[in-house]
Amino acid sequence: MRAYVFTRYGGAENQEFQDLPTPEPGPSEVRIAVCAAGVNPVDWKIRAGWMRDDMALDLPAPLGVEAAGVVEAVGQDVDGYSVGDEVFGSTATGSGGYAEQALLSAAATARKPAGLPFTTAAVLPVAAATAYDGIGQLKLDPGTTLLINGIGGGVGVMAAQVARDRDITVVGTASEDKRALVESLGAILVPYGADTADRVRQILPDGVDAVLDLVGGDALRAVAGLSRDPGRVVSAADPVTVVEVGGSPIERDRTSTVLDAVVALVVAGKIDPHVAEVFPLDDAAAALQAVEAGHARGKVVLEIG
Missing domain, CATH: 3.40.50.720 (NAD(P)-binding Rossmann-like Domain)
Incomplete structure (x- = not known):
């Protein structure tokens, strides 16, 4: 799969596209074909090494902590999700949304309502x-x-x-x-x-x-x-x-219960995620730079596939 990764901790000079093996879902994980991925300040902070003591990563590692897409495979202990389901959620440790495929934590994954754009669903988990x-x-x-x-x-x-x-x-x-x-x-x-x-x-x-x-x-x-x-x-x-x-x-819940509640508010028109800019995967560097520089006036999303 094609993925936008960081190869070492530090600045943006350590980011690049690489071809990586398609990940296989482990216990409590699902693999999705990524349709959209949210771009967040935490992405560059992870790359910069701010969280390396709490989040052990094998480098190179794909960037991106939230994504939406279509389920391609499920881990052996995962119930409630099947191949073909449209979902959104938080990426599993070591995986990332800036890629053609990503692993999501099943516990922090929810179904995407029909008709809701993937680019909207992708920015809800964070x-x-x-x-x-x-x-x-x-x-x-x-x-x-x-x-x-x-x-x-x-x-x-x-x-x-x-x-x-x-x-x-x-x-x-x-x-x-x-x-x-x-x-x-x-x-x-x-x-x-x-x-x-x-x-x-x-x-x-x-x-x-x-x-x-x-x-x-x-x-x-x-x-x-x-x-x-x-x-x-x-x-x-x-x-x-x-x-x-x-x-x-703040005490984070990080479960599908919260994602279900949030997406229900979106569908009801009570909250708007304010997606401001949508970039293709090819422009991942520009998307992350917009967030890192603080210039974005709403949510920034990568559209993939």
Whole structure:
């Protein structure tokens, strides 16, 4: 199979196309013919070596952690999926979506509804599922308020829509040039700056009921105190700092249950993944560069086959 891989940890100079053996699904895995693959910041972070201590990979390794396609083979212990099923999910460790074939973890795979484009389904396992998990972890009731720190990114855009569906009022921090996007989500933009917390208090003098952080570091420290309950500060970006401020890291479910819930919201028209750019596999380098440089204004997808 043709795959876009990284050959060593480091920069983009370590990426290239290679012909690799078609992978065979092991226990709890399915192999798909990839139709589309999501492109995410985690892809270049894996290549850069940020996660090498927690994710042992044999190099070269295909890039991409989420994909959608048609089942070609199933592992010996996999129930519920058959050859020909249209599915989407998270790639198995060592596999990747930037390829003609990929292995998915069966537990983190779900059926793609008929009529839903593969390019839409492919971007749900990372950003949408993370957002769904984060909002669920905060256990907010209708009518409460939520600050999304970094609302303009892929997870933030999805989190704002999940919150909106639950009648939660959302305030979000992002750059001024994302105002139209943020307001289209039904959220209130607070531009990044040294006085971000003060700007939020101008809108909500008593602070907010919870904070979902997608930035980390000093940006998290600056807004954590806005939550009336320090325990209702959750971060998907900085597990160390969030504990320092009294909150907790996001707890990912990573199962088909969440994917089924998220795709149901998409089909019902309650959330839009905001697929902004679709690249062919041949342009995988450009697609990943757009995400790594932070220029993408929505989800970036590779269309394959």
